Amino acid sequence: MPIDRRTYTRRSVLRGAASLPLASAAGVLSTPAVFAQEAWPKGNITMIVPFPPGGQADLAARPVADALQRILKATVVVENRSGAGGAVGNAAAAKAAPDGQTLLMTLSSLAVLPVAARLAERPPLYETNQLRPIARVLADPTLLAVPASAPWKSVKDLVEDVKKRPGTIPYGTSGPYGTLHVAMEMFSAAAGIKMNAVHYRGAGPALNDLLAGQIQAMASAPGTLKQHVDAGKLRVLANWGAKRVPGFTDLPTFMELGYKDVEFYIWAGLFVPSATPEPVVARLREAMREAMASKDVVAVFEKAGSPPAYQDAPAFAAFVEADSARLIAAVQKIGKVADK
Numbered sequence: 001m002p003i004d005r006r007t008y009t010r011r012s013v014l015r016g017a018a019s020l021p022l023a024s025a026a027g028v029l030s031t032p033a034v035f036a037q038e039a040w041p042k043g044n045i046t047m048i049v050p051f052p053p054g055g056q057a058d059l060a061a062r063p064v065a066d067a068l069q070r071i072l073k074a075t076v077v078v079e080n081r082s083g084a085g086g087a088v089g090n091a092a093a094a095k096a097a098p099d100g101q102t103l104l105m106t107l108s109s110l111a112v113l114p115v116a117a118r119l120a121e122r123p124p125l126y127e128t129n130q131l132r133p134i135a136r137v138l139a140d141p142t143l144l145a146v147p148a149s150a151p152w153k154s155v156k157d158l159v160e161d162v163k164k165r166p167g168t169i170p171y172g173t174s175g176p177y178g179t180l181h182v183a184m185e186m187f188s189a190a191a192g193i194k195m196n197a198v199h200y201r202g203a204g205p206a207l208n209d210l211l212a213g214q215i216q217a218m219a220s221a222p223g224t225l226k227q228h229v230d231a232g233k234l235r236v237l238a239n240w241g242a243k244r245v246p247g248f249t250d251l252p253t254f255m256e257l258g259y260k261d262v263e264f265y266i267w268a269g270l271f272v273p274s275a276t277p278e279p280v281v282a283r284l285r286e287a288m289r290e291a292m293a294s295k296d297v298v299a300v301f302e303k304a305g306s307p308p309a310y311q312d313a314p315a316f317a318a319f320v321e322a323d324s325a326r327l328i329a330a331v332q333k334i335g336k337v338a339d340k
Contacts, residue, residue, distance in 0.1 A: 040099075040100045040279070040280045040283065041072055041074040041100060041101065042099070042101065043074070043075075043101065044074065044075045044076075044077055044101070045068070045072070045074055045075065045076045045077070045100070045101055045102075045103060046076075046077050046079050046101065046102050046103070047061055047064075047065050047068075047076055047077065047078050047079065047103045047104070047105055048079050048081050048089045048092055048093045048102065048103065048104050048105070049061045049078055049079065049080045049081070049089065049105050049106075050081055050082060050083075050086040050087070050088060050089020050090050050092075050093075050104070050106055050107075051080065051082050051086055051089070051107070051174060051201075051202035051203060051204065052080055052082045052201055052202035052203075052204040052205055053080055053204050054202070054203065054204025054205075054207060054208075054224065055174065055202050055203030055204050055207075055220075055221075055224060056107060056138065056140070056179075056203065056220075056221040056223065056224060056266050056268055056306070057086075057105050057106060057107050057268050058078075058080065058204070059138070059221075059223050059224060059268075059301075059304060059306060060105055060137045060138050060268035061078050061105040061268075062078055063296065063297045063300040063301065064105065064137060064270070064288075064291055064292075064297060065077075065078050066296070066297075067290075067291035067294045067296065067297050068287055068288075068291055071287045071290050071291060072287055076103075078105075082201045082202045083201060084113070084125065084175060085109060085113060085116075085173075085174060085175025085176055085177055085178035085181070085199075086106060086107060086109050086110070086113060086174070086175065086178060086202075087113045087117070087124075087125045087126065088125065089104070089106070090104065090106055090110055090113065090125070090126050090131070091125035091126040093106075093131065093271065093272075093273065094126035094127070094130035094131050094273060095126065095130070095273075096273055097273070098272070098273035098274070098275035098276040098277070099276070099277075099280070100272065100276055100277070100280035100281075100284065102272070102273065103134075103270055103271070103272055103284075104131065104270065104271040104272070105137070105268060105269070105270055106268070106269065106271060107178075107179050107266055107267065107268055108179050108265065108266060108267050108323060108324075108327060109174075109177065109178045109179045109182070109327075110128060110131070110271075110320075110324075111128050111320065111323075111324035111327060111328060112177055112182065112324070112327045112328055112330075112331045113125075113126075113177060113178075114126065114127055114128060115177075115328050115331055115332070116176065116177035116331055119331070119332070119335060119336050120176075120336055121336075129274060130273065130274055131271040131272070131273065131274055132271060132272050132273070132274045132276060132281070132313075133269060133270075133271055133313055133316045133317045133320055134269070134270040134271060134272055134281065134284055134285060134288060134313055134316070135269060135270045135285065135288035135289075135292065135310065135311065135312060135313065135316060136267055136268075136269040136309055136310060136311035136315075136316040136319060137267075137268045137269055137270065137292065137308065137309070137310065138221075138223070138266075138267060138268040138301065138306050138307075138308065138309050139265055139266075139267040139268075139309035139319075140221040140222050140223065140241075140245070140265060140266055140267075140306050140309075141222075141239045141240045141241025141242075141243075141245060141253075141263075141264065141265050141266075142179070142180070142183045142219040142220060142221060142239070142240045142264050142265070142266055143219070143220060143221070143222055143225055143236045143238070143239045143240070143245070143248065143251065144187070144217065144218075144219055144236060144237045144238045144239070144240075145210065145217070145218050145219075145220055145225050145228075145229070145234045145235065145236050145237075146158070146210075146216060146217050146218075146234065146235050146236075146237060147210060147211070147213050147216065147233070147234060147235070148232055148233055148234055148235050149213065150216060150217075150235065152235075152237065153235075153237075154237060155191075155237050155238045155252075155254070155257055156257075158217070158237060159191050159193055162191075162193040162194070162195055163192075163193055166193065166194040167194045167195070167196055168196060169195050169196060169216050169217065170195070170196045170197075170198045170214075170215045170216055170217075171184055171195050171196070171197060171198065171215055171216065171217040171218055171219075172198050172200055172206030172207070172209060172210055172215040172217075172218045173197055173198065173199050173200065173206060173218075174199075174200060174201075174202050174203045174206060175199050175200065175201065175202070176197075176199050177331050177334070179203075179219075179264075179266050180203060180206065180218065180219045180220065181197060181199070181334075182264065182327060182330050182331060182334070183219040183240055183264040183266075184197070184217070184218075184219050185197075185330065185333075185334050186240075186261070186262050186263075186264055186330055187219075187240075187254065187259065187262050189333065190254070190259040190260075190261055190262045191259065195217065198215055203220055203224060206218055206220075207220060207224060207225075207228075210234070211228060211233055211234070219240070219264070220266075221266045221306060222245055222247060222248060222304075222305040222306055223301070223304035223305050223306025224304075224306075225305075226247060226304065226305035227304075229248075236248060236251055237251075238251065238252055238253065238254050238257060239251050239252070239253050239254070240253070240254055240262060240263055240264040240265070241253055241263065241265065242255065242263060246305075246307070247305045248305075263326075265323070267309070267319075267323070269311075269316055269320070270284075270288060272284065281313075285312060285313055288310075288312075289310075289312065292308055292310035293310075
């Protein structure tokens with residue numbers, strides 16, 4: 001597992017903003033007798049992915065949806081509903097009927113987007129206490145990628161070049177304050193450099209432009225980069241994790257390069273509206289436990305270079321709370337930004 005849990009403690013992280021309903025996530029699983037009383041699912045289930053196809057959330061959602069479809073004996077439809085760095089899809093799930101028919105597969109930006117909206121002096125589209133964590137699926141450190149044609153062979157090369165022409169070298173994000181934006185701004189602040197953030201509606205479109213050379217750098221998860229690195233289309237310079245990444249063992253961490261505070265992970269996890277009934281939550285937790293143990297699901301993730309990082313609801317809720325504290329601090333340091 002790439003996550004370093006040395007600093008994780010349980011504490012309130014959203015003073016002045018809504019927090020995730022962590023206490024409710026720790027409830028015990030209901031018995032089969034209770035399941036029998038709850039007629040769920042009641043038809044097709046929609047799994048919202050708040051980003052376009054091609055990113056980490058989409059990578060997580062599709063094999064999980066296939067497994068849940070088999071386990072629950074109901075059609076699970078993956079719906080990519082992008083916009084506002086993930087806030088549009090997150091809000092759609094948060095405001096959906098709490099009946100278990102709408103699920104959300106989202107990323108670590110979940111907790112920071114309401115904070116970012118307030119920084120931009122806009123009303124948040126949702127609050128995090130409208131959603132309840134069910135299971136973590138993936139948790140990867142981001143990698144810094146550049147086109148294979150770029151002149152930089154190391155982070156040192158990139159930093160030196162950026163310092164010569166500040167604000168001109170474009171990098172892609174999944175939207176203002178999204179996972180990819182926060183990771184790059186963490187690095188830029190530590191290196192004392194200024195790059196030009198180009199905001200997209202998700203990681204998929206940003207990756208397409210990186211491959212086309214329209215942007216010159218991007219932070220992304222190993223699973224979305226591996227095939228392009230293997231094909232010689234992209235080069236990776238460093239990883240944001242506390243440890244080196246399987247499949248990229250020659251790639252140094254930012255910590256190894258002297259950037260001690262540059263640590264970031266893209267996790268993907270399943271959520272439901274917070275008022276979803278306990279019997280439905282319990283059955284969904286059991287279904288996710290089975291899905292994440294499925295050989296088919298594990299094989300898809302491992303082939304993509306993004307091994308499973310399953311956590312059940314109580315552990316996932318604690319993880320989200322601690323990780324969100326670091327991300328919110330980073331977003332507050334970034335301050336107000338303009339959407340380009």
